[in-house]
Amino acid sequence: MESLTFIELAKLLISFAVLAPSGHNSQPWLFQVGDNEIIISPDYAKRLDVVDSENRELFISLGCAVQNLMTAAHHYGYDATYEYNNGKIVVKISKQEVKKDDPLFDAIKKRHTHRGNFTGAIIPENLLQGVDNEDNASVLIYKSESPEAEIIRQKIVAGNEIQMSDTAFKRELVSWMRFNKKHVNETRNGLCYNVLGFPATPKPIGRKIVGMFLNPKAQNKTDVAVNASASHFCVFCVKENTPQNWIDLGVFLERFLLKITSQGIAYNFSNQPCEIPSLNQELQKELNITHCPSVVVRLGYGKEPKHFAPREEVKL
Template identity: 45%
Template sequence: MKRNDLLFMIEQAVKAPSGHNTQPWLFRLLENEDKVELYPNADKELKVVDTDRRELFISLGCAVENLSLAASSKGYSLDVSITEDGVITVQFTFSDSVKEHALFKQIGERQTNRSVYNGSVLKESLIYSLQEIGKVDNANVYMWLNGSPEFCVIADYVLRGNEIQMKSKEFKKELSDWIRYNRSHTLQTRDGLSYEAFGAPDFPRWMSELIMKSFLNPFMQNKGDKKKIQSSSHFILFTTRNDSVVDWINLGRTLERFLLELTSRGIAYAFLNQPCEVKPLSVGMARSLLLEKEYPAILIRIGYGKKMPYSLRKPIDDVLI
């Protein structure tokens, strides 16, 4: 297997989403065996907001799905195995019968769009087609229209999540550590939450820090999220049957396929994971939605909005071991 093919696939894999754009993955190339091993990067853990590392492992699953789609563009199929502690081994097999997947070209187009959307509602036929996207075992996807009782319940849990998180000094410290306050800061790190993703101007860093940190309180967070929620068409909740590393990684593959499908249809999305991240709220939301035997894992809102600037990625050499 050509090393350039492996590097190309990893370049696509790291375009996957991750919490705070931490990019929490490490890759080991086993060229002679046509394999890649994928490991969680302990240095990129979000110990406050993602205490059980659920979102980290979901991100690794998203990266694996990108790897799979990129492999198809080079004529490879793959076999994935996952250990209980989250080490992922990907075995590649070349075949003339493997054709490029239709979603491959969406990898570079996908973005998390945190803006206020235009309020348009997705057509029912489009929602039905999204529900047909393949799911892995032990994962489910639920969609609720803006204005429905379930949508209103979830919106309330999001705001309650803000109240809890934005009163936590530890949460705000961790979040602040991953905000990139201007262009030079963003180019220096090539990770984290860029000022552009929030629609902020390119001010001197000291000024941006003062302004952005003034927004890190329950009132301002809820004020902004209310507008964003009201402008959205649907909430989509991804759940797992088990709270396990293997299920989280497999859910990540479903999530990435779903996000790329949204991208191909011109649909914007953004994460609102607050009620999944605060354990009491997660349990309460599942009960309120009659999903008591499932674990809420990822919550997104969808709709139509203008393109936003893209988040940068680390150089490939930084993720190879």
């Protein structure tokens, strides 16, 4: 990598950063390249006004992108640190004196949100140990048979009742769905038909079909089955609801997701309990959590995906 100019290195690192997860695969980030630094800014044109009105999940996604970028930098022989100032994340890049590879690098391209039921197999406890919680970011992990997991399952079902009865929520969700190959190639973002396991359809027909299934009963039928097949449930929390804390949580979350991916563990998000303020408060109280619940993740084992969500070309 010695022969690369910094702009070439930055483009390489950014190609890994954008593989981070984001709500509805909205990819709400903008990149700039400075003097030995990469600047990541929120793209508010991609914000999800209904489901993420406070931009919590947006900033968490930026943190996930930061972690991918830093992991890739370590792999290619560079140190990377980040700070958040004036609404932007600045990642400083410097050459390592002694090369320190990152064992999580190979997981960046393998990480994906699992779709459908898990196998029902239980994850050995030793694989989920050794997670060091931080001041601004932490995770609580519950076995599926625990009373805490039952509370989470109840909040997921309650969340579906609320969200799938909300016309604005459903309109926003459908606006991010991509129904055929041409539609996918036009946007390179969103919830793509092949990733979700749907057949390709013309956009008008796809919207009509999806609309028939966007209701509490149908969604809860799906989620009850996924909940029953999950091995563990995780609640990721922040100390305070601020952009800095959300970014720090994103870094923490992505590191966790890369680690479990490298161990062959599958996961999916089920953020309904965090996206609805009343349920968020109930979840915090009933789980006796001192910090603020921000992300709910279900863990288990699953099959390898046939398709990965696309990414937009980054313009610098």
